[in-house]
Amino acid sequence: MSFSDLLGFVALLGWVAIIAGIALAIVSASQNRSPRNGVILAVIGLVVGVIFTVVSQGVLIVQPNEVAVVFDTVSGELLTPKGPGFNLVIPIVQEATLYPTSQQEYTMSNILHEGAYQGNDAVVARTLDGQQVTIDATIIYSIDPSNVNLLHRRWQNRYENELVRPTVRGVIRDEVSRYRIEDIYSIEHGALRQGVEDSIIDRFQDEGLLVSDFLIRDIQFSDEYAQSVEQKQIAEQDRLRAEQEAERLRVQAAGERDAAVERATGEADSLRLRAQAEADAILLRAQADAQALALIREQLSQDPNLVNWRYVDTLADNVRIIVLPSNSPYLFDAESLLSAAGVPAAPGAER
Numbered sequence: 001m002s003f004s005d006l007l008g009f010v011a012l013l014g015w016v017a018i019i020a021g022i023a024l025a026i027v028s029a030s031q032n033r034s035p036r037n038g039v040i041l042a043v044i045g046l047v048v049g050v051i052f053t054v055v056s057q058g059v060l061i062v063q064p065n066e067v068a069v070v071f072d073t074v075s076g077e078l079l080t081p082k083g084p085g086f087n088l089v090i091p092i093v094q095e096a097t098l099y100p101t102s103q104q105e106y107t108m109s110n111i112l113h114e115g116a117y118q119g120n121d122a123v124v125a126r127t128l129d130g131q132q133v134t135i136d137a138t139i140i141y142s143i144d145p146s147n148v149n150l151l152h153r154r155w156q157n158r159y160e161n162e163l164v165r166p167t168v169r170g171v172i173r174d175e176v177s178r179y180r181i182e183d184i185y186s187i188e189h190g191a192l193r194q195g196v197e198d199s200i201i202d203r204f205q206d207e208g209l210l211v212s213d214f215l216i217r218d219i220q221f222s223d224e225y226a227q228s229v230e231q232k233q234i235a236e237q238d239r240l241r242a243e244q245e246a247e248r249l250r251v252q253a254a255g256e257r258d259a260a261v262e263r264a265t266g267e268a269d270s271l272r273l274r275a276q277a278e279a280d281a282i283l284l285r286a287q288a289d290a291q292a293l294a295l296i297r298e299q300l301s302q303d304p305n306l307v308n309w310r311y312v313d314t315l316a317d318n319v320r321i322i323v324l325p326s327n328s329p330y331l332f333d334a335e336s337l338l339s340a341a342g343v344p345a346a347p348g349a350e351r
Contacts, residue, residue, distance in 0.1 A: 010048065017045025060087040065102040067145040069152040071095045078149045097152060099143050103212060106164050107138040110220075116160070122220075125173040131181035131225055136217040139168050139200065144210050151208030163207055168214075171199045181225060192216065 021042025025035035060082060062068050068082035072094055082089075082096065089096055107115040110122035123135045141164065143151060155163050175195045176184065184192070197214040204211050 012049075014045045014047070014049030014051075018042045018049060019045075021045055058088055058091045060089050060096050061085075062087060062098065065100055066098050067101050067143065067148050069097045069099065069148055071097070078153065081145060081148050083145065097156075099148055099152070101143050101145050103140055103142050104160075105138055105140045106160060106168070107136075107217075108165070108169065109136045109217065110134060111136075116165075123169050123172045125176035127176055127179055127181045127184055129180045132222050133176060133181070133184055134220040135172055135176070136219075137168065137172060137196075138215040138217060139164065140212040140214070141204060142210050142212060144205075144208050147208035149208075154207065159207075159209070164209070167203055168196075168200060171196050171203070175199065181221070184219065185221065185225075 019042075021038045021040065021044070023038070024041060025038025028035040028038055060068055062082050062084045064084045066084065068087065070079040070082055070089060071077075072079055074093055079094070087096075108117070108121040108123055109115040110120045112119060115121045123137060125133055125135060127133060151159055175192060178195075179192070193214060193216045196216075197211065200214060201211045
């Protein structure tokens, strides 16, 4: 029980004592007894009741999550708000109204019994190109204790239904109207949410409210647009598949082309190496022949009969006579060769 409730309870006891004293005085008088005790009880009850009633009305206990707006009935002005704790006001002359300063939320949803409004309270808005979207949203806010007098003067306890709800719904519609339907569908909700929240913050500050957060819970599109989006997605998937298949074929063709080029390059390298080897062999043979001819020339220069000797040397061992046509010149002098070789000439041998 709070202190204010205790004072009220004592005041109530005083008023009960008045009634009891009056009743006791009447009963005593009817029995020809002195009503003095009843009168005393009634007077004490009256004093206690009046004093504690006045005191209870003059004591204002403000809870930690509350702020009190005090209205002076004499001057007609709102006094400085009373913060949490024990406060005194002048009974009858000053009237106090308590407002919560804790976080409050207002949800607008198309699901029954989910939001503050018992029914479909989702925000229906039109985009820049005239398409309809339905938005579920929640605003979290609190009363600004330093500006509560402004809220009380303009809205009093009607601020939720007459300020919060219509303001949020109007800002959402204004913000949605800035976007095309494709933008609403494709952008992150954060962009739309931030735009709405910034606008609500400015408007609520002017009315004595503080915005803690704004949440977009869901965005629903019309059935026609949802179907068109689905068809676009299917077409996009088909396009991507076609691009992937074309890329696969391109990669495959490029691979085959590279393989053919690699094979042709290998064959060309092989032919080139083989031709180079053959050319090197021919060159080596030519060089060997040249060296042989040079050696032969050197030997011939030293011994002119070397050719004749090589010719005779290739003849069979039993060849002694060579018959040549009568008109052929002598190739060489056989006797000279045989003599040079130390072979005695056969008797009667002819050249």
